[in-house]
Amino acid sequence: MAIPVNLIGQNWLITPAANPPGTTTVTVAGAGAFNRGNPDQLWLLVLTGVGTLRFAGNTATNDWLSETVRIVPDVQAALASVSGSPVVGLAGTQLAFNLVLWAPFAAVSGVAGNDGFALSDWRPTPFIPTLVDSSGKSVPQVFQGIDVDLGVLRSSVITGVSYNITLLGRIVQLGQPVFGPPASR
Amino acid sequence: MALDIIGQNWLIVPATPLLLASESSNQEWLLTLTGVCEVTLTGTGLEGANNGWRTQTFPIVPDVQSPLKFALNFYGIPHPVLGRSAFPVFNLGPDSAPFATVSGQFNAGVDFADPGSAFAPTSWEVGTAQSTDYLGNPVNQVFDELSVTLNARRLDTINRVSYNLTLRGQIVFLNES
Numbered sequence: 001m002a003i004p005v006n007l008i009g010q011n012w013l014i015t016p017a018a019n020p021p022g023t024t025t026v027t028v029a030g031a032g033a034f035n036r037g038n039p040d041q042l043w044l045l046v047l048t049g050v051g052t053l054r055f056a057g058n059t060a061t062n063d064w065l066s067e068t069v070r071i072v073p074d075v076q077a078a079l080a081s082v083s084g085s086p087v088v089g090l091a092g093t094q095l096a097f098n099l100v101l102w103a104p105f106a107a108v109s110g111v112a113g114n115d116g117f118a119l120s121d122w123r124p125t126p127f128i129p130t131l132v133d134s135s136g137k138s139v140p141q142v143f144q145g146i147d148v149d150l151g152v153l154r155s156s157v158i159t160g161v162s163y164n165i166t167l168l169g170r171i172v173q174l175g176q177p178v179f180g181p182p183a184s185r
Numbered sequence: 186m187a188l189d190i191i192g193q194n195w196l197i198v199p200a201t202p203l204l205l206a207s208e209s210s211n212q213e214w215l216l217t218l219t220g221v222c223e224v225t226l227t228g229t230g231l232e233g234a235n236n237g238w239r240t241q242t243f244p245i246v247p248d249v250q251s252p253l254k255f256a257l258n259f260y261g262i263p264h265p266v267l268g269r270s271a272f273p274v275f276n277l278g279p280d281s282a283p284f285a286t287v288s289g290q291f292n293a294g295v296d297f298a299d300p301g302s303a304f305a306p307t308s309w310e311v312g313t314a315q316s317t318d319y320l321g322n323p324v325n326q327v328f329d330e331l332s333v334t335l336n337a338r339r340l341d342t343i344n345r346v347s348y349n350l351t352l353r354g355q356i357v358f359l360n361e362s
Contacts, residue, residue, distance in 0.1 A: 018199035021261045044198055044215075062296050101255075103196040105219040105349040107286050115298045116291025118345050121192040121221060153291050155298065164284075164349055166196050166217045 002070035002125075002147050005051035005161055012078040017042040017168060042168060043082070045097060047073040050109055050162040057115065057152035064118070064151045070125060071106065071163050072145035079171050093134045099124070099141040099169040106148045110160025116153030119161075122146050134173040142174070143167060187246040187330065188346070193220030195252040199260065200353055209262045211355070216275060218247040218350040225344060227293050228302065228337040237301065237339035244312070245285075245331040245348055249275050253356050262356070269361040271319040277311070277326040277354040285309040285333045289345025302341035307334040311350070319360040327359070328352060 023040040049071075057065050079095040104122045111117050125144040133139050146165060150158055200213040222245055228237050253273040257264050265271040290304050313326040331350060337343050 018201075018203040018260070020259055021203070042198070101196040101198075103194040103217040103219045103349075105347065107288060107347060113298065116289075118289030118291075119221065119347065120289070120345065123192075151289070154296070166219075166351075168196055168198055 002068040003053060003055065005053050005069050005071045007049050007051040007071070007073065010047070010049035010073055012048075012073070012075070013046040014078045014082055015044050017044045039170060039172070042100065042170060043097075045075065045078055045167045045169065047075065047078075047165040047167070048163065049073055050160060052110070052160050053158065055150055055152055055158040057154050057156045059155050062154065064116070064153050066149065066151045068147050068149050069161065070145055070147050071161065072125075073163070073165065075143060083171050093173040093175060096139070096172050096174050097143045097167065097169045098139040098172045099143050099167055101168040102143070103166045104146045105164045106146065107162050108150070108158055108160070109162040110158065112157040112159055113155040115156045117156050117158055118151035120149045120151065122148045132175060134175045136175075139172045139174070141169070142172070143169065187244045188222035188224050190220050190222050190245070190247065193218070193247055195219075195248070197252040197256045203260060206263050212262065213278065213353060213355055214256060214275075216249070216252060216350075216352045216354065218249070218252075218352070219348065220245075220247055221288055221345060221347045223344065224335070224346050225342065226335050226337045227342040228339040231299070231301075231339055233339065238336055240307065240334060240336050242332050242334045243346070245333060245346075246329075247331070247348075247350070249328060256356065265319060265358055271358040272361060273356050274359050275328040275352065275354045276324045276357045277313055277328055277352055280353060281311050282351040283309050283311050283331055284349040285331065286347055287335065287343055287345070288347040290337070290341055290343045292340040293342040295340060299340045301339050303338040304341050304343050305336045306346070307336055309333045309348075311352070316359055319358045324357050324359075326354070327357070328354065
């Protein structure tokens with residue numbers, strides 16, 4: 001079970017991305033109507049932020065201690081800003097971002113008692129392949145955050161991590177809320 | 186010798202509305218490359234030269250073939266038959282936004298934290314090369330590598346460096362021969 005990171009600062013940017021040929025593309029004049037209705041539109045979403053945690057090494061040994069931490073940015077505010085829909089609709093639907101491409105990045109942003117630290121890898125939090133949207137269509141790559149592999153040596157304590165996540169995907173309405181309320185921004 | 190990349194991701198998207206097929210050679214793209222690399226750089230020791238500091242520049246060569254081929258297929262971009270006579274590369278525009286940082290370090294050879302050890306990334310720079318495309322036209326800024334300069338002091342050993350590149354450019358095709 002990945003350790004959750006307490007996010008203390010978040011930013012986001014979202015903008016339409018060009019669609020491949022054969023799909024409907026947003027136009028400026030029709031943006032309002034499009035935003036509420038075009039499920040094909042691709043969006044570029046950039047999420048940045050910093051969070052705190054306490055991941056302490058084991059002073060009783062001379063070995064590295066490894067752990068996976070989970071960063072769960074608020075994407076719903078960004079999606080709601082362009083979709084024209086509330087984060088959670090009257091029928092209990094919830095906005096989410098179904099990914100086409102992803103390029104996460106994370107870094108250690110705070111260390112105390114530094115004997116050594118390591119950030120070895122990152123990846124999207126495992127998708128839920130059985131998820132469906134409010135119309136019953138499969139949305140198997142809904143973004144839920146990223147998992148980051150960290151290590152500490154002896155007395156080191158990692159106290160902060162930061163992230164910069166670039167995502168390409170489509171806004172979807174899940175049939176029912178799957179995720180908790182967004183963190184404060 | 187380029188650093189070993191132990192994990193990498195990429196994302197590519199048109200930087201402007203998709204151009205007509207007849208103009209697709211002018212299409213500009215936004216390419217994001219992220220990853221973590223293995224590196225080894227240790228300071229000059231407790232009594233080492235240069236006040237313990239050692240500096241070295243390391244090349245990082247991410248995979249750009251995969252995102253470029255994805256973009257060509259996903260967006261239906263007309264292109265020559267890919268192979269040794271025409272393989273895609275990324276020709277950079279005038280602006281790019283690289284970033285790199287130290288993602289792992291420890292004190293080598295001791296079981297205590299040396300208070301004088303330290304580390305720092307000094308700089309990073311996108312490296313490009315000049316070439317000619319498969320039709321013989323000059324291409325002046327083919328993405329080649331990210332060069333990262335690191336510093337380690339005394340017993341400090343840097344063992345991870347990570348990167349986040351945002352690049353804007355065009356897909357061009359080179360002849361490997």
